[in-house]
Amino acid sequence: MSDSLTRGIAAAQxxxxxxxxxxxxxxxxxxxxxxxxxxxxxxxxxLTFHDQPGDFAARLLARADVTNG
Amino acid sequence: xxxxxxxxLSAAELxxxxxxxxVTSRTATEAAIARAGAAQPxxxxxxxxxxxxxxxxxxxxxxxRRAGRLRGPLHGVPLAHKDCFERAGARMAVGSRVMAGDAxxxxxxxxxxxxxxxxxxxxxxxxxxxxxxxPTGQNPHLGDCANPWDAARISGGSSSGSxxxxxxxxxxxxxxxxxxxxxxxxxxxxGLFGLKPTWGRVARxxxxxxxxxxxxxxxMARTALDCALMLGAIAGPEGRDPTAVDAPVPDYAARMAGxxxxxxxxxxxxxxxxxxDIAARFDDLRRAAGDRFALGEPRRWAPLADxxxxxxxxxxxxxxxxxxxxxxxxxGDVSRAVFARTEPGLHxxxxxxxxxxxxxxxxxxxxxxxxxxxxxxxxxxxxxxxTPTRAEADMEGEGRVFAIVAQLTRLTRPFSYLGLxxxxxxxxxxxxxxxxxxxxxxxxxxxxxxxxxxxTLADALEWRVTPGLPPRPLRRDA
Numbered sequence: 001m002s003d004s005l006t007r008g009i010a011a012a013q014x015x016x017x018x019x020x021x022x023x024x025x026x027x028x029x030x031x032x033x034x035x036x037x038x039x040x041x042x043x044x045x046x047l048t049f050h051d052q053p054g055d056f057a058a059r060l061l062a063r064a065d066v067t068n069g
Numbered sequence: 070x071x072x073x074x075x076x077x078l079s080a081a082e083l084x085x086x087x088x089x090x091x092v093t094s095r096t097a098t099e100a101a102i103a104r105a106g107a108a109q110p111x112x113x114x115x116x117x118x119x120x121x122x123x124x125x126x127x128x129x130x131x132x133x134r135r136a137g138r139l140r141g142p143l144h145g146v147p148l149a150h151k152d153c154f155e156r157a158g159a160r161m162a163v164g165s166r167v168m169a170g171d172a173x174x175x176x177x178x179x180x181x182x183x184x185x186x187x188x189x190x191x192x193x194x195x196x197x198x199x200x201x202x203x204p205t206g207q208n209p210h211l212g213d214c215a216n217p218w219d220a221a222r223i224s225g226g227s228s229s230g231s232x233x234x235x236x237x238x239x240x241x242x243x244x245x246x247x248x249x250x251x252x253x254x255x256x257x258x259x260g261l262f263g264l265k266p267t268w269g270r271v272a273r274x275x276x277x278x279x280x281x282x283x284x285x286x287x288x289m290a291r292t293a294l295d296c297a298l299m300l301g302a303i304a305g306p307e308g309r310d311p312t313a314v315d316a317p318v319p320d321y322a323a324r325m326a327g328x329x330x331x332x333x334x335x336x337x338x339x340x341x342x343x344x345x346d347i348a349a350r351f352d353d354l355r356r357a358a359g360d361r362f363a364l365g366e367p368r369r370w371a372p373l374a375d376x377x378x379x380x381x382x383x384x385x386x387x388x389x390x391x392x393x394x395x396x397x398x399x400x401g402d403v404s405r406a407v408f409a410r411t412e413p414g415l416h417x418x419x420x421x422x423x424x425x426x427x428x429x430x431x432x433x434x435x436x437x438x439x440x441x442x443x444x445x446x447x448x449x450x451x452x453x454x455x456t457p458t459r460a461e462a463d464m465e466g467e468g469r470v471f472a473i474v475a476q477l478t479r480l481t482r483p484f485s486y487l488g489l490x491x492x493x494x495x496x497x498x499x500x501x502x503x504x505x506x507x508x509x510x511x512x513x514x515x516x517x518x519x520x521x522x523x524x525t526l527a528d529a530l531e532w533r534v535t536p537g538l539p540p541r542p543l544r545r546d547a
Contacts, residue, residue, distance in 0.1 A: 009416050012415070012416060013412070013416075017393060017396075019396050019397040020400070022400070022405055022408045022409055023412045027471075028412045028413050028416060029416075031413040031471065034378075035381060035382050035385070035413065035417060035421065036417060036418060036421050038375065038378040039378060039382050039424050039428075040421060042375055042379070042424075042428060043424035043425075043427070046428070047424060047428065051427040051431065053423065053427055055429070056429040056430045056488065057268075057269055057314055058430075059430040059433050060268065060269065060316075060433070060513040061314060061316055061513070061514075063433065063437055063513050064316060064513045064514040064515075065445070065511060065512035065513065065514055065518055067319075067324065067327075067515060068317060068319060068516070068517065069317060
């Protein structure tokens with residue numbers, strides 16, 4: 001348990017979620033760090049206050065294959 | 070007609086034979102039940118065979134036919150379904166110890182209700198990975214679901230029983246559910262067609278979730294036409310699932326040939342290795358596609374790897390929300406693999422989850438504009454490696470789960486995030502005489518086109534299989 005994120009995850013797992021880790025806090029921290037960085041770096045340059053989760057279903061309909069009409 | 074001949078029919082062929090009075094639903098259902106019983110020691114595909122009620126339903130469908138009432142092309146056809154769909158009067162354990170003691174259901178899932186209304190007979194509950202999570206068909210609580218083509222190999226998952234039961238001839242089609250490849254991977258491993266519909270195409274009422282925002286129930290069958298018949302029965306919105314999209318539901322079976330005509334295709338090339346056996350069969354598909362359709366230049370789209378990560382965040386956070394209570398209160402009843410895969414979802418910051426959701430429409434637009442361009446469908450393999458043995462794929466080994474899941478699902482997960490329809494179709498056999506699958510990725514609600522393309526390309530590749538243990542292909546490529 002060498003870094004602060006690993007220590008934080010170990011603490012949060014017990015105190016916030018009420019369970020012991022079975023994957024190990026280090027492995028969980030690696031995965032969280034990877035996914036967090038990936039999404040953060042994708043989102044921050046492009047997202048505006050206009051973007052919202054509900055846009056997606058509407059976009060599916062708007063971009064429908066012509067053979068479904 | 071002899072049992073063996075009945076079981077060799079497709080769902081569409083059987084439905085037509087029942088309609089003509091050449092076969093009764095009872096005869097077909099009894100044949101399927103007998104095959105399911107014979108295959109069970111090999112495949113372990115069924116969690117529970119609901120034989121008595123299936124036979125009662127078959128008798129009712131036969132009585133209707135005698136009275137001149139046919140509900141449609143699936144009238145009297147025996148199907149079976151992944152044990153993640155609620156059934157009135159039957160248990161739904163979702164492959165878990167946590168839910169194994171739950172009381173029997175009080176109502177049918179929307180998709181099952183619709184298949185029953187279309188006349189199909191339900192043979193029972195099929196094997197799956199614990200909590201619909203995992204690409205291997207291995208379940209520490211139920212035991213492995215083995216592949217009918219080679220019982221030493223995995224069936225694929227998480228719709229493992231659906232793949233094994235249809236390929237072995239224990240039923241004529243099955244529902245699965247797909248959150249990151251759970252229909253497509255077992256379809257590929259078992260030599261079947263498996264359709265992940267557009268997200269929202271099929272209402273999810275009563276379907277146990279892996280991740281609400283990604284889940285897509287869909288059909289698995291031995292032909293594209295059978296998938297079309299099943300999709301036509303289950304598609305469309307319904308009140309229990311407010312996220313189901315209100316798009317037109319065409320007669321897929323009638324429309325598929327016309328929808329495919331004149332389609333423009335392209336190969337989608339992804340970074341990373343593809344095993345030579347998979348590449349060889351995919352080259353066969355590429356040639357067949359070029360012979361019958363307009364095949365454009367290969368496409369590359371680097372952000373596809375981002376879609377995998379974005380979908381992973383959604384899947385992990387939603388799974389942690391669904392299973393956190395059981396993980397805290399009954400940790401010993403949750404497998405190491407599910408527990409380990411779910412834990413990161415407890416710790417991903419909430420803004421990352423919402424960013425992943427908010428980016429989804431932009432990523433869809435970008436994929437359609439930049440990767441698909443003028444193409445109507447893109448082609449790529451379903452899995453980058455041959456179907457592994459059960460020992461190679463065992464996710465319960467310490468520290469193994471992330472690597473195994475990542476390897477098997479690398480080519481399937483991005484399209485779950487994009488919400489696009491994807492048909493996995495069989496394209497031949499590898500050097501071990503195991504089926505190889507390819508994905509056809511379409512535009513939103515392009516299911517009719519994909520099914521038509523799949524049917525045409527399967528004909529071109531001379532793919533026709535008699536179900537059994539093992540299934541017998543018309544042609545052996547390897």
